[in-house]
Amino acid sequence: MFVDTVVEDKALHKPAFLFGLSIAVLAIFFTFNFTNTIFGEFLSPVIGNPEKSGFFGRLAVSFVLTILFVANLLLISFARLKIQILIVWIELFLLFLAFAYSFDLEIAYIFSGQPSKIGLMISKGLFTTIYISAVSILIATAIAIVGAIAKLSNNGFAYAIASFYTSLFRGLPLLLQIYLIYMGLPQLGFMIDAIPSGIAALSLCYGAYMTEIFRAGIQSIPKGQWEASRALGFPFGLILRKIILPQSIPLIIPPTGNQFIAMLKDSSLVSVLGIWEIMFLAKKLGAKDFNHLEMLLTAAMIYWLLTIILEMIQARIERKYQQKT
Amino acid sequence: MANNIKMQTNSEDKPIISLKSVSKWYEDFQALKNIDLEIKLKEKIVICGPSGSGKSTLIRCLNRLEAHQEGQITVTGIELHERMKDIDTVRQDIGMVFQSFNLFPHLTVLENCMAGPNWVRGIDQNEAKERAMALLKQVKIPEQADKYPEQLSGGQQQRVAIARSLCMQPKVMLFDEPTSALDPEMVSEVLDTMVELAESGMTMICVTHEMGFAKQVADRIIFMDEGEIVEQNTPEEFFNNPKNNRTKAFLDQVLS
Numbered sequence: 001m002f003v004d005t006v007v008e009d010k011a012l013h014k015p016a017f018l019f020g021l022s023i024a025v026l027a028i029f030f031t032f033n034f035t036n037t038i039f040g041e042f043l044s045p046v047i048g049n050p051e052k053s054g055f056f057g058r059l060a061v062s063f064v065l066t067i068l069f070v071a072n073l074l075l076i077s078f079a080r081l082k083i084q085i086l087i088v089w090i091e092l093f094l095l096f097l098a099f100a101y102s103f104d105l106e107i108a109y110i111f112s113g114q115p116s117k118i119g120l121m122i123s124k125g126l127f128t129t130i131y132i133s134a135v136s137i138l139i140a141t142a143i144a145i146v147g148a149i150a151k152l153s154n155n156g157f158a159y160a161i162a163s164f165y166t167s168l169f170r171g172l173p174l175l176l177q178i179y180l181i182y183m184g185l186p187q188l189g190f191m192i193d194a195i196p197s198g199i200a201a202l203s204l205c206y207g208a209y210m211t212e213i214f215r216a217g218i219q220s221i222p223k224g225q226w227e228a229s230r231a232l233g234f235p236f237g238l239i240l241r242k243i244i245l246p247q248s249i250p251l252i253i254p255p256t257g258n259q260f261i262a263m264l265k266d267s268s269l270v271s272v273l274g275i276w277e278i279m280f281l282a283k284k285l286g287a288k289d290f291n292h293l294e295m296l297l298t299a300a301m302i303y304w305l306l307t308i309i310l311e312m313i314q315a316r317i318e319r320k321y322q323q324k325t
Numbered sequence: 326m327a328n329n330i331k332m333q334t335n336s337e338d339k340p341i342i343s344l345k346s347v348s349k350w351y352e353d354f355q356a357l358k359n360i361d362l363e364i365k366l367k368e369k370i371v372i373c374g375p376s377g378s379g380k381s382t383l384i385r386c387l388n389r390l391e392a393h394q395e396g397q398i399t400v401t402g403i404e405l406h407e408r409m410k411d412i413d414t415v416r417q418d419i420g421m422v423f424q425s426f427n428l429f430p431h432l433t434v435l436e437n438c439m440a441g442p443n444w445v446r447g448i449d450q451n452e453a454k455e456r457a458m459a460l461l462k463q464v465k466i467p468e469q470a471d472k473y474p475e476q477l478s479g480g481q482q483q484r485v486a487i488a489r490s491l492c493m494q495p496k497v498m499l500f501d502e503p504t505s506a507l508d509p510e511m512v513s514e515v516l517d518t519m520v521e522l523a524e525s526g527m528t529m530i531c532v533t534h535e536m537g538f539a540k541q542v543a544d545r546i547i548f549m550d551e552g553e554i555v556e557q558n559t560p561e562e563f564f565n566n567p568k569n570n571r572t573k574a575f576l577d578q579v580l581s
């Protein structure tokens with residue numbers, strides 16, 4: 001992407017925009033009426049009992065919130081880009097925490113028990129989730145390479161099988177695939193455990209999506225590369241391995257990284273098979289004392305953290321491949 | 326098979342490439358019409374003709390980047406057809422230089438040149454490297470060996486492409502408008518390389534509109550129009566005494 005060298009005035013620094021924005025924000029705060037929240041209590045020296053403050057109280061609360069909000073924006077706008085990003089991240093995260101706090105949670109519950117519930121989720125659940133995702137990703141990648149080559153070949157069988165496969169596994173909900181494999185294969189006489197069926201379902205489903213990514217990556221390499229290789233007398237496999245795939249990889253990595261992240265979270269679906277991964281443990285541990293939300297939020301945080309780590313790894317790899325070419 | 330061996334070991338005046346009434350269609354458009362042509366070892370052929378006349382199609386049929394539907398094409402004693410098993414070994418003996426260079430962008434210049442000998446000729450790393458450096462010297466860019474293609478000018482890239490083909494030690498070199506994508510000031514460096522190659526005795530078939538080059542090196546000039554060979558002759562006869570009206574019109578255009 002090209003960032004233009006001419007910088008426009010910041011909209012926030014134009015009085016007209018600032019005024020319009022303030023009005024709009026005020027309207028929003030007024031509509032949603034924060035008088036009966038913690039903000040109303042803060043202002044009770046001015047507006048008296050929030051419950052009885054009526055129109056004036058509601059307006060005053062909205063007004064103060066608007067000032068705080070707009071002043072915050074204005075202050076951030078003077079910071080350097082990196083700092084801006086950091087502050088906005090922190091503020092949004094605090095808002096998320098406030099949202100969670102409003103559930104009236106019993107945080108201590110997460111750490112209770114022997115071994116502690118969070119310890120169990122990390123030692124058992126996190127490990128299982130990572131194990132299932134990592135194995136599935138490896139298998140899915142292998143499937144995708146074979147599938148992509150099959151889809152590009154002019155062998156009728158190979159193309160038909162590959163396109164039937166991608167159509168079927170992209171066409172069914174993953175949850176359904178998990179049930180079908182777990183309950184369907186034993187009907188054929190194959191006894192299959194929960195974890196292998198979970199891995200099979202995830203691999204097959206994501207292999208189908210990644211087949212399409214790999215196919216598109218291979219196809220986007222100019223025809224001239226094939227022609228030059230062919231003219232040198234390179235056989236097909238060599239061309240693919242040494243010429244085409246190395247050039248496709250930088251194109252394949254970003255969408256593949258997204259698939260990895262999506263798979264990590266979709267691995268929660270195998271909890272329906274009773275596998276002790278993060279989601280299953282969250283449901284199980286919370287159900288005992290009806291503290292569902294505490295454990296679900298814990299699971300949410302673990303998934304989020306994992307995703308952030310994966311995103312950072314992805315950014316690293318992308319940067320490495322961009323330097324090369 | 327016995328036939329093939331006899332042709333390969335035969336003396337120099339046997340054709341290294343021969344086409345017998347070759348026709349080719351793209352869908353229902355006929356791009357080549359009944360082409361007859363024989364090319365001897367060490368001969369230098371220049372093919373010219375208006376755009377869309379089938380020049381690229383013709384030379385791409387010679388290493389079977391394109392398939393012909395009728396007639397026979399025999400290259401280095403082996404007939405090209407769709408059921409052949411050893412097309413790759415035939416192609417290894419025929420170098421091709423494209424209008425758009427088609428270097429491998431993820432490999433350095435040196436690696437581009439080593440790839441063929443190392444990967445398919447089975448020559449070890451050191452010898453392939455020596456050979457590549459020798460040919461990069463021959464095309465006068467040994468100092469660019471460790472750069473990537475995109476860091477080179479068009480003329481330099483095309484000379485690397487020539488060196489890459491030569492590293493395979495081909496018997497024939499095919500050129501498809503090797504200077505058409507170049508800025509004018511870079512045309513001559515590529516043509517000079519080609520002239521030197523011609524002087525070294527390489528069999529060359531060049532599609533080009535560089536008439537100066539044609540006069541200098543061609544043994545024979547072939548003029549094509551609408552998928553046919555309209556006229557072929559020595560450069561003197563071709564330029565001074567063109568027989569066909571289409572040839573005359575074409576020459577008027579490119580020489581004016």
Ligand SMILES: Nc1ncnc2c1ncn2[C@@H]1O[C@H](COP(=O)(O)OP(=O)(O)O)[C@@H](O)[C@H]1O
Nearest residue numbers: 351354356374375376377378379380381382383
């Ligand atoms: N892949 C193709 N599919 C269909 N028609 C083609 C294809 N390649 C070339 N042609 C047609 O064949 C004719 C000859 O093309 P070409 O050999 O590239 O001409 P030249 O190299 O002399 O300019 C042109 O009319 C062109 O449109």
Ligand SMILES: [Mg+2]
Nearest residue numbers: 380381382502
């Ligand atoms: Mg052409």
